[in-house]
Amino acid sequence: MTTYTRVAAVTGANKGVGLAIVRQLALQYPxxxxxxxxxxxxxxxxxxxxxxxxxxxxxxxPQLKSAKALRSHGGLAxxxxxxxxxxxxxxxxxFASAVKEENPDGIDFLINNAGIALDGFDKDVVKKTLHCNYFGTLEATQLLLSHIRDGGRLVNVASMAGHLDSRxxxxxxxRFLNAKQPEEITQLMEDFISAVSSGTxxxxxPSVAYSVSKAGVIGMTKAFAQVNSQAGSKTLINSCCPGWVKTDMTKGRGYKTPDEGAxxxxxxxxxxxxxxxxxxxxxxxxxxxxK
Known part of the structure; x- marks a missing residue:
């Protein structure tokens, strides 16, 4: 049985940027x-x-084979x-329970990439988008952050659409910029849902559910980083935009490849x-x- 000295988890990893992140972790880790x-x-x-x-x-x-990145090829991953x-x-x-059970000593990297982008804008689209993109990422972060070994990394994939602009x-x-606790960002997300439901x-x-959900991810990530650091943890917590990537989510309109986005x-x-x-x-x- 193999003993792993490092453990990573990537959500939403069956295609697009998520799958490319898995590839690039295997390629770049050595x-x-x-x-x-x-x-x-x-x-x-x-x-x-x-x-x-x-x-x-x-x-x-073929690239992983050529680089001998996987253990089946004589590599490390x-x-x-x-x-x-x-x-x-x-x-x-x-998922969190399985990760903890299989790795009782902790994991090193969690990359929360999973998310959706729905067409249209109404209260149902808003609720579905925020339930997945914000609240799902929040839940995964809450359940696994404490299981990341000190000095590890947590990365929440957001989007440039989450910029705080004039909209x-x-x-x-x-309120976004001054939030010190994740709960303050969660309250903002709930306030947005309520405002859309009431038509105000x-x-x-902005009238874009995806943008608000990603602003929430950026704000929540910032707040978790502050709280974690104040508690003395050395885990580094950041959010990012992979760029405008040519994937199903962008309907093939991106200019970056998934590997570039990763x-x-x-x-x-x-x-x-x-x-x-x-x-x-x-x-x-x-x-x-x-902005």
Missing amino acids: QSSYNNGPLLIYLTARNEERGKTALDTIKQD DIKYLPLDIDSQQSIKD YSSTIRS HDKEW QTPVLLALGDIKGSNGEFWQHEKIIKWE
């Missing part, structure tokens, strides 16, 4: 400062058939499928980020959240 032996990467997906198909695909990946539907609280709990009122922007959101919020999330997991904590990254550098 040259990283975190390399001290075998690496286990959990590839997650809500659909078992798609998840296992993705696992089979990556095990046959093993990849294992675990089910996870980020839209289901029970699925998140089951938000100054009051809402101030356009006074203070670079910033993987940098935040494995790279020298100079102690960055609570920051928002894009194009492999820190960017301002407020």
Whole structure:
């Protein structure tokens, strides 16, 4: 039985940026400062058939074979499928329990990539989008953050769409920027849902559920980083935008390949980020959240 010295988990990893993140973790880990032996990467997906198909695909990946990245090729990384539907609280709990049971000493990297982008805008789209993108990511973070070994990394994949721009009122922007606790960001998300339901959101919020959900992810990540650091933890917690990537979510309109989009999330997991904590990254550098 293999003993893994490093363990990573990537949510929403059966295609697109998520699958590319798994590939790049396997490729870049041997040259990283975190390399001290075998690496286990959990590839997650809500659909078992798609998840296992993705696992089979990556095990046959020619670049991984050429680089001898996987243990089956003589390398360091093993990849294992675990089910996870980020839209289901029970699925998140089951996933967290499985990770903890299989790795009682903790894990090193958690990259929360799973999310949805729905067409249209109404109260149902808002509730569904925030339930998955914000509340699902929040639940996964809450359940697994304490299980990340000290000095590990947590990366929440957000989006440039989550910038705090002029579509938000100054009051809402101030609440986002001054939040010290994740609960304050959660209250903002609940306030947005209520405002949309009552038809009053356009006074203070953009009419784009995806943008607000990702602003929530950025704010929540920043708050978790502050709280964790104050508690003395050395785990680095950051959010990022992978860029405009050509995937199903962008309907193929992106200009980056999935592997290019994976670079910033993987940098935040494995790279020298100079102690960055609570920051928002894009194009492999820190960017301002407020525009």
